[in-house]
Amino acid sequence: KNQVEQSPQSLIILEGKNCTLQCNYTVSPFSNLRWYKQDTGRGPVSLTIMTFSENTKSNGRYTATLDADTKQSSLHITASQLSDSASYICVVTPANQAGTALIFGKGTTLSVSS
């Protein structure tokens, strides 16, 4: 069964610190892996999209990595800010399937405190 598992479930860090969120998936083959940021009470916003052949993608202070061999991805947040407090969702698209087949993880809830 195609699954996307994220860890940790929740994380609390101090403002200015770095953190790394993990995503393990069993979807194979897949066409791309995405990371979304979702603020409380809002819809998800795309951070990065990586195809199966890409290893890393950056978006400002956010850097996503992908290891297709181990089926793992990580999202690294540098110099965290209070506004980074949100849920971060990993999403995998099975190969040759449309957006209707996106497999969402449950997300990691990040809290950045001052």
Place this chain on the structure above:
Amino acid sequence: DTGVSQNPRHKITKRGQNVTFRCDPISEHNRLYWYRQTLGQGPEFLTYFQNEAQLEKSRLLSDRFSAERPKGSFSTLEIQRTEQGDSAMYLCASSFGWVANEKLFFGSGTQLSVL
């Protein structure tokens, strides 16, 4: 604001009532998706439109749910005879371009509470 717009943002209703939500996608986007999200979970796919055609519906979508996208523009999602289990955030997303790497743009959602 040129993003995906959803209305209302919040809806409180009594069990058994009907509710209707609206989604206005980004104007040039031909694909539109509805998702449902409960607390602590990722979004679950409900249904998908390409232009005005409803091409796919999830097995999760009971007969009480119906969606339309007249003229391929805005979309509505109606829930009839609401149940407490319908309480959730209902998200709309739109996209265009190559399907395999399409970028979904989500609205802010409609939070439904069924009392």
